[in-house]
Amino acid sequence: xADLLTQNQTFSTTSSLVAELQSLSPQRWDAFVRVYSPLxxxxxxxxxxxxxxxxxxxxxxxxxIYSGIGNFKRTEINGSFRGWLRTIVRRRxxxxxxxxxxxxxxxxxxxxxxxxxDESQEQDVSESQALRDxxxxxxxxxxxxxxxxxWRMFELTVLESRPANxxxxxxxxxxxxxxxxxxxxxxxxxxxxxxFG
Numbered sequence: 001x002a003d004l005l006t007q008n009q010t011f012s013t014t015s016s017l018v019a020e021l022q023s024l025s026p027q028r029w030d031a032f033v034r035v036y037s038p039l040x041x042x043x044x045x046x047x048x049x050x051x052x053x054x055x056x057x058x059x060x061x062x063x064x065i066y067s068g069i070g071n072f073k074r075t076e077i078n079g080s081f082r083g084w085l086r087t088i089v090r091r092r093x094x095x096x097x098x099x100x101x102x103x104x105x106x107x108x109x110x111x112x113x114x115x116x117x118d119e120s121q122e123q124d125v126s127e128s129q130a131l132r133d134x135x136x137x138x139x140x141x142x143x144x145x146x147x148x149x150x151w152r153m154f155e156l157t158v159l160e161s162r163p164a165n166x167x168x169x170x171x172x173x174x175x176x177x178x179x180x181x182x183x184x185x186x187x188x189x190x191x192x193x194x195x196f197g
Contacts, residue, residue: 033062035137035192036085042130043089053096060092061085081194138192142185149173153181 037058044057065088072084143151149171156167157178164182168175 029066031141031192032065034141035134037062038133038137039082039130040085040089042127043086044093046127047090047093049093049096053100057089057092057096060095061089064088064092083195135193138189141192142188145188146181146185150181150184153178154185157182158186 040058040061041054044054044061049057065085068088072081074081146154153167153171153173156162156170157164162170164175164178167178171178
């Protein structure tokens with residue numbers, strides 16, 4: 001599913017996700033957190049914070065996003081939604097450094113910088129992998145919201161690149177149903193994946 005990002009599928013840069021987040025839709029907020037948290041965590045880890053601070057900075061970033069989403073408007077000056085999210089993460093990381101500059105004993109900070117082998121491997125993950133993870137999570141959110149046969153039609157046509165008429169024969173449904181299922185799933189993915197493409 002994560003390969004969807006590399007298949008030249010274009011996702012909208014203006015999404016109903018932003019509008020629904022701006023109206024503080026609980027369902028969209030839950031979907032946002034599920035889909036975008038791994039990317040936020042990737043950016044936090046890239047800032048080389050002590051691992052004990054990751055959750056704290058993530059929570060502060062999410063709090064800022066939640067309270068500030070009503071002010072987000074995509075323009076040439078403001079940039080993309082992902083850029084806006086990244087700026088928030090950087091600001092929360094700066095806040096963390098500022099708040100903890102004098103309060104964290106040197107020994108604790110040094111110990112926090114030591115990583116177990118598993119942590120260092122996690123930090124080697126590239127941003128492109130983090131973006132593929134976002135797409136995979138979005139696919140999972142959408143998969144859970146549609147009928148299994150709708151998802152199967154999408155999976156066969158988009159992820160496995162099979163022609164609609166072949167999928168229709170395989171699943172014993174009319175070809176227009178396959179195309180509608182694909183369109184329905186792609187629409188939901190576009191609504192979740194802001195500034196991807």
